[in-house]
Amino acid sequence: MTQRKSSGKRSSTAVGVEEDDSIFTQPTTSQVQKGMEKLTKAQIDEKTTELVQYILMKDQKKIPIKRADIVKNVLKEYKNVFQEIMNRAQQRFEQVFGFKLVEIDAKNHVYILINKLEPVEGSEMISGNPKTGLLFVILSLVYMKGGVVPEGLVWNTLKKMKVDPGERHPEFGDVKKLVTDEFVRQRYLEYTKVPHTEPVKYVFTWGQRAEVEVSKIKILEFLGELHSQDPQHWSQQYKDASSQWSSRAPQPSTSSQRCGLVRSPEPPLGLGPPPRSGAEETRQPLTHLAIVVVEEHTG
Amino acid sequence: MVLGEGHQRFIQTMMIRGIVNEQEAKTLHQHCCEVHKEHYVADKLEEFIQVVNSKLEALNMQIRTRASEDNGMTCYALVNTANNELTRMSSDYADNELELFRRTMDLIMSSDDSTASSTDILNMADSLQTRKLTKSAAECLLKRMVSDNWLVEKQGDYSLSTRCVMDMEPYIRTMYDEEQVKVCAVCHCLAFKYQICANPLCTVKIHNPCAEKYFKKKAVQRCPGCSELWPNKVRAECRQSLSQRQR
Numbered sequence: 001m002t003q004r005k006s007s008g009k010r011s012s013t014a015v016g017v018e019e020d021d022s023i024f025t026q027p028t029t030s031q032v033q034k035g036m037e038k039l040t041k042a043q044i045d046e047k048t049t050e051l052v053q054y055i056l057m058k059d060q061k062k063i064p065i066k067r068a069d070i071v072k073n074v075l076k077e078y079k080n081v082f083q084e085i086m087n088r089a090q091q092r093f094e095q096v097f098g099f100k101l102v103e104i105d106a107k108n109h110v111y112i113l114i115n116k117l118e119p120v121e122g123s124e125m126i127s128g129n130p131k132t133g134l135l136f137v138i139l140s141l142v143y144m145k146g147g148v149v150p151e152g153l154v155w156n157t158l159k160k161m162k163v164d165p166g167e168r169h170p171e172f173g174d175v176k177k178l179v180t181d182e183f184v185r186q187r188y189l190e191y192t193k194v195p196h197t198e199p200v201k202y203v204f205t206w207g208q209r210a211e212v213e214v215s216k217i218k219i220l221e222f223l224g225e226l227h228s229q230d231p232q233h234w235s236q237q238y239k240d241a242s243s244q245w246s247s248r249a250p251q252p253s254t255s256s257q258r259c260g261l262v263r264s265p266e267p268p269l270g271l272g273p274p275p276r277s278g279a280e281e282t283r284q285p286l287t288h289l290a291i292v293v294v295e296e297h298t299g
Numbered sequence: 300m301v302l303g304e305g306h307q308r309f310i311q312t313m314m315i316r317g318i319v320n321e322q323e324a325k326t327l328h329q330h331c332c333e334v335h336k337e338h339y340v341a342d343k344l345e346e347f348i349q350v351v352n353s354k355l356e357a358l359n360m361q362i363r364t365r366a367s368e369d370n371g372m373t374c375y376a377l378v379n380t381a382n383n384e385l386t387r388m389s390s391d392y393a394d395n396e397l398e399l400f401r402r403t404m405d406l407i408m409s410s411d412d413s414t415a416s417s418t419d420i421l422n423m424a425d426s427l428q429t430r431k432l433t434k435s436a437a438e439c440l441l442k443r444m445v446s447d448n449w450l451v452e453k454q455g456d457y458s459l460s461t462r463c464v465m466d467m468e469p470y471i472r473t474m475y476d477e478e479q480v481k482v483c484a485v486c487h488c489l490a491f492k493y494q495i496c497a498n499p500l501c502t503v504k505i506h507n508p509c510a511e512k513y514f515k516k517k518a519v520q521r522c523p524g525c526s527e528l529w530p531n532k533v534r535a536e537c538r539q540s541l542s543q544r545q546r
Contacts, residue, residue, distance in 0.1 A: 045357070049357070049358050049359055052358050053358070053359065053360075053379075056314070060314075060391070061391070092358060094301075095301040095302060095354070096302055096307065096310065096354045096355065096358065097307055097310055097311065097314075098302075098304060098307030098308065098310075098311060099311075115311070116307075117304055117307060117308055117311065118334075
């Protein structure tokens, strides 16, 4: 009896704190239970549906989703049962869409969707975004170079492929903005200032989304195929790549299928022309770029 | 119940493509089944989609089929079933861009031939309530909406794409009044390109492909509403040249 009373007290303070302050305050278990009891199944289902739609919408643009935004835009007065609704949404993503909702930043509570389905040949028919070719090259370059690359090297590599960050590119527009802003916002790349440099220097590393989405093995396989080389030729990278997801189970097959990162040398399935410029045009420069990446940085 | 991976892949692809034609849907069906080594029966696409929809409907989504108003070919699109707002577009477009789209839709809905001229659309750009758009920005926006498959452009006239109509049907039906929302008397879907009854008192409208199918088996072509003789194609052509002359 006494115990229940005191826990009731505690939860009421917690609510008070929440109202003042942040949405990050974790409600107590009893609060969650209470909150869930107050809601009908229909209400919970409705919120879950809203959340699923919201996340799918954000994911279309590859923008990572902040918990604060979920609470502000979707859950609102349901914030006490945040985790419960998230769990239900997670279930829908896994059971219906073959996606997995992953928290990529546990401190700030940031989420992305990754694809659980294996990328397959013929999937290019659904993507055909030339930007992903560019991204793939930069990720490969950073990876082959040991994980950190000064920006100058990236720009020089791109220039060799006639993609000049200083000029407007017909396909990519403002290349520098695409690479240092869009790819960074999507968490494919990180663009970090090197401390104590004058003039200021920047380096590129893989972003969190790349880490969970892009298969390193696939990068090596792709490069290997172009060079008629066993991927194990790059022994250090191969070792690292093989352990990429070993700590996580089940292995999330990359969503490179979705973002078109892994391009197969096979012609795409005959599903008619994709709405925008298809894989055909992007494959060519991508292949060149990949050759350069390997030649320049692995001997 | 959990969906099989083949079904999941089908949904994922539809999410990216938005809309596919019948042949593409069949190829995709086969592809998805084969990749995941699931049982594939060539002519069971409808059943396959039923299974997909049984899961999607609880999430206010659906794969819907509809005959294209241009050629009568079946299209498959992933649509929102509940939202009365332009949800699917809101991630890709800014507020003022959506406003211009809404107002373009208003023009299309209140026009006789379901189109809006680029001049009329561009003239609205600097009177938006949210934030003005320059003419050139509005022009870019129209291009983007065409390439994103929301609008269709033909000689400077814009109309709603099949995908747009399918996705926004609930929105259109709530936002516009009966006079503006035209419905085909044969298939009961929204109608934008259609034939009308020769009787000026009769409001019956029929899609061109629906009319073709509907009248094919009939010895005498009569309006399903008022039984007036239906001059079929001739009428459609008359209508077109009439509206062209008006412009």
